[in-house]
Amino acid sequence: MKVFSDLNEFAAALGSQHGPTDWMEISQDRVDLFAEATDDHQWIHVDPERAAEGPFGATIAHGLLTLSLLPHFSHQLYRVDNIALAVNYGYNKVRFITPVKVGAKIRARGEITAINQLDGAVQATTMITVEIEDSAKPAAVAESIVRYLA
Template sequence: MTTRLDSPADLIGLTGQQLGTTEWIEITQPQVQLFADATGDHQWIHTDPRRAADGPFHGTIAHGYLTLSLAPVMIADVLEIRDLTAALNYGLNKVRFPAPVPVGSKIRAVVTLNAAQRKTSGVEAVFGLTYEIDGSNRPACVADVVVLYP
């Protein structure tokens, strides 16, 4: 389900509503490796499948920040704003990583609009994202993501 709006100002009337649940996205080892290369975080639990097989998670896991970095993709999957100049990542209010994301698993996000208000610089929206792991009862990530629409 995609919520379609004419302008960012239309978000204000949707405060507190769930905007939708995204499609599943598979987390792959090449994706994790590219993220490790981009960030310099080559910890073996992410990048060494053989060593990680004997580790605490019985295989490699995605970086928590890789999961979090999918926020723009997740929001775009459930929200379309027709008259959009830009969507700027403005910050985070709270982030937690309750469960690891095993490489090869699928994740999706439930996206809720926690707040939206007019600012002098545009509309500021706070999206609550709860990342689910296919087959798990615990979320991978729970985050309040702030987006500015100038």
């Protein structure tokens, strides 16, 4: 993990690449908990027997579950010290490219693609790619926007 000592050092990191993070296995328990939290109980996520006969051959993680793990992965990519607060400002261009089957391992890489200086803050856009172990295509790609307050 890259540690930036302050906002000035971080602001100079435009174009830098970070990662990969540690692998995380996606368990059926995690998928089921996400289904409970979001009331999204579609069978491709929560019914292993039916999903085995379905288009993916197994249950898959919700795309939004993959997206919800980006803060976890981001904390492994880099950190900015000597700030008051970091706030998730949102996401741009989110794409779910390859389904994540239950039991698969995923990790992330990031590239800082935009830095905007604001009054007392820096807003950064990081292109995060979520990879699936042994897959040529990523699970997801998203532009994550975080505002760092001095």
